[in-house]
Amino acid sequence: MNTVIGVIGGSGIYDIDGLEGAEWTSVSSPWGAPSDQILTGTLEGVKMAFLPRHGRGHVHAPSTVPYRANIDALKRLGVTDVISVSACGSFREDMAPGDFVIVDQFVDRTFAREKSFFGTGCVAHVSVAHPTCPRLSEACFTAASAAGITVHNGGTYLAMEGPQFSSMAESKMYRDSWGCDVIGMTNMPEAKLAREAELCYASIAMITDYDSWHPDHGAVDINAIIATLHGNADKGRALVARLPALLGADRVPCPHGCDRALDYAILTAPDARDPALLAKLDAVAGRVL
Template sequence: MTDWTIGIIGGSGLYAIDALEDAAWRDVETPWGAPSDQILFGRIGDVHLRFLPRHGRGHRIPPSEVNARANIDALKRAGCTDLLAVSSIGSLREELEPGRFVVVDQFIDRTVGRPASFFGTGLVAHVSMAEPVCPRLSAFAAEAIKAAGGTMAKDATYLAMEGPQFSTRAESMMYRQWGADVIGMTAMPEARLAREAELPYALVGMVTDYDCWREEAGFVEVAEVIEQMTVNGTIARRLIETFARALPAGRTASPLDRVLDHAIITPSSARDPVLAAKLDAVAGRVLRP
């Protein structure tokens, strides 16, 4: 087997991985509550995979109620070394048409009211989010999209909105002026929490619609989004298989593996033991004596 254990976070349209071998759904408990679903353990060839449907099987959980802390903690406990997230997104650019796959490299976070950190009062840490995704993982994902037959764009800025409603036209046009390329409801605080958990993270977005900035076009229709999601999901499943089979046998180290080395400010003598205990999976590497 390889040194990789890849966590796959499946968004709207991706609820299964056809190529998974030795597949078994397992419960993973976390001190942050229940994750969105059980985690599907398995492998593709020599690569271990852990699959978690972000909205739960049957798409039961709306974006603002996804327990991202529990999801990331559970994937860490399940042995993941890296995370590949796949999400349905809207396009804010004419050239990013429905059906295109987009490798995200930056975020604008407009979510509110979602717990965005594992740390807090009694144990304070600050990690850098200047470059919020793992470049080596994103490069592997880009190659896998092409090999799976998808049309691909990269280096996109993702605007994370609260939802569950779609944008107003004024908001959609403003986001374009800010420089955002695509829009979605789930990548934040997911990417922030992955960084705190020292899990290199990459995000592939699957365009389903043009949001509502095109004044000559109508607004987003859920039926059209679902239809495009179905098409995108077929390619996404091929993408994941291709991605896993193409990984080098030896996992290449990432600087993101050790982002907590100098991130924790609270000295050990002042740390809240209850919070420290909750961080056993996320930050145990640096918190253990």
């Protein structure tokens, strides 16, 4: 089996440098239109697919990103490993603007989004106890370190609905009472959907600000965020450029079982399953259906 790296780029990252045979490709999904066309090509002999989460020109708000269509489209292109890159605020003094955090846990506070491919007619429950892939996360940490990026290995991401930033009371609660490390608006339900699609998933949080808890920084300043975004985008591309050499072109089964997440997840009896829903699940769950 061949490795195909899928990169979902967040705010500030709308393409990948250096792809050979780069081509923007339209992918049709039964879950609707993805955020944009997907940039496909190869980098150091490894196939890659890049999807700008908000669309080129940043046209999708966090709540309206078509998360199911995005994951389904990547799966249809043969993607095996998904790298999420997103701008985040920090709840920790030592996780400063310009630093990266390799996320390993989430607290999902979103409420206005479709969070599953499954439902009435085909019920499934996957485990997200460990929502990111340790193998893929380790590769991202190694790539970030090699690129000279200040990177923190592990952190809890608070996923908020947005699009407004946190109040000071919320920010302090997430930091002090809940023990979260970073805050963003887009990794949920993305990580859950990647698990349902049996894709290895790693999350790279690119710190832009200290949210609103920090006594010396006050409220989030969008102008400061944009300035930091530009620097982070260059770092993010440098990190991604190192992943093909680390992951290799030949892929073996995930040692943590991400690519077998549906083995025992589907509970609906075969004769009770909805044919229309099964047809929509052909890419996501075709291996088990």
